[in-house]
Amino acid sequence: MATQAYHNIEGVQINAPVTPAYAEILTPEALKFMAKLVRAFADRRDELLKRRVERQKEFNAGRLPDFLKETEHIRNGDWTIAPLPEDLQDRRVEITGPAGVRKMVVNALNSGAKTFMADFEDANSPTWDNTIQGQINLRDAIRRQIDFTTPEGKEYKLKDKVATLIVRPRGWHLDEKHVLVDGKPVPGGIFDFALYFFHNAKTLIEQGSGPYFYLPKMESHLEARLWNDIFVMAQEELGIPRGTIKATVLIETILAAFEMDEILYELREHSAGLNCGRWDYIFSYIKVLRNHPDVILPDRNSVTMTVPFMRAYTLLTIKTCHKRKAPAIGGMAAQIPVKDDPQANEEAFAKVRVDKEREAKDGHDGTWVAHPALVPVAMEVFDKYMPTPNQIHRQRDDVQVTASDLLAVPEGKITEAGLRNNISVGIQYLEAWLNGSGAVPIFNLMEDAATAEIARTQVWQWIHHPKGVLDDGRKVTVELVNQLVDEELQKIKEMVGEERFKTGKYDLAVELFTKMATAEELVDFLTLPCYEYLD
């Protein structure tokens, strides 16, 4: 790999190729801006990550998450978030997809969805190329200079009316290893935010929109405070009025569910509400409560949105948001179109419809879809049940959710089929991610970093937990998992063919998967050890 050090900007070093196109993003001014934010806030990010570790030690020792005593006054206080801008009033359907895939950016913006969340997180494998190409794509899309024709002659051209753009930077746990400030890798979230904001905020404002963000995987209101402080400084630096940035926080950790009011409060000048990131939420539930002898989840496909702890969390999100005049956006159904099988396709669409109906009736102000073909499905449902741009006016005072409701352990079986599915999906997903694809279709479902986290964490939990027993009475063990890994790998080989298997990264994917599933300690995020292998 070529190495380029940006010696002209003191303390900033880039250990990756900088092509002329990349240099348009990595300009001296943009890097200075990024470095200023990093210098101001990276230490606090590090402290907050240490705090996560300390809190986990307490949960491992038997403590259960609960609402915070010291912030009771915020939960009981009478306050609301600042008014929402015009183009974030109606978010009934939001499409998501990786920022780094140019044609998907065009397709998503053209999809008919109200907004498009361009992703540097769950749907993105953070290779250097994906990261910088993502920034290029977004810059070009905003300036309507993204149209192109493939060598096969297929045209990608933005329609007149496109979705409002929202960008999801990486979570606090991830670094951008290719860029160092004062010798240390920069927090990936600050890197993604800073470059996008620097290049586009003013243009977006001139267009009547604004710099809008989704903030992933937070575990406390102190982490939200950090984002808020970054926003304040970033706006000041560029001479943009405070409060222009709007950010929607994903409630996708069990710990954040206990701090929803506090998170909205920290960001109240910059808040665009909350979203139910259901897949990471399930992952976080397993991770945080991993040492608790009563907590074990059944097969991944039986942890649905209607199990009590998931229902409690989504209803509490709606209630909390609406009390604060904030939108409560729903989550992602994993079904995607099934090619060449109309019946299976109709079944998949029906599942999405049911999911969206429940969300709209509950009071969500919008929802997510993974594929353009699902935009009309979700749109029809929300048009039917939500005639107004949003339903923030619907107070859900009838909803009463306690700490034990949020923690309630669902019933269900652990089966060999469920174990095999987790193994196969885990390996296939890791292989794709290592090859630079962060979202992929596997067995007709959308899989991304969050859904794959559940797969590998379940295998770990079932091995390590005394109740990790299959419905036929067999204990899940390292030996059983190793045996099934071999068998599932063989099936994958048959499915993808000899050539693809040989040229793929299956050996590495199996090694990483098996290590994470069988290690004594649970790895915090699968993306951390795997990132070492990304270019």
Ligand SMILES: CC(=O)SCCNC(=O)CCNC(=O)[C@H](O)C(C)(C)COP(=O)(O)OP(=O)(O)OC[C@H]1O[C@@H](n2cnc3c(N)ncnc32)[C@H](O)[C@@H]1OP(=O)(O)O
């Ligand atoms: C847990 C969470 O965080 S959810 C949010 C993060 N996850 C995501 O964003 C996943 C988004 N979805 C996707 O990435 C894709 O839909 C996948 C990978 C699941 C399936 O993709 P494919 O196999 O390419 O789907 P398919 O072949 O049906 O695509 C048909 C067309 O739709 C496009 N398309 C599919 N999904 C999307 C999308 N989300 N955004 C834009 N375009 C899309 C494809 O690029 C393709 O375009 P083309 O005809 O111009 O070539």
Ligand SMILES: O=CC(=O)O
């Ligand atoms: O980011 C969304 C999720 O479900 O995880």
Ligand SMILES: [Mg+2]
């Ligand atoms: Mg997520």
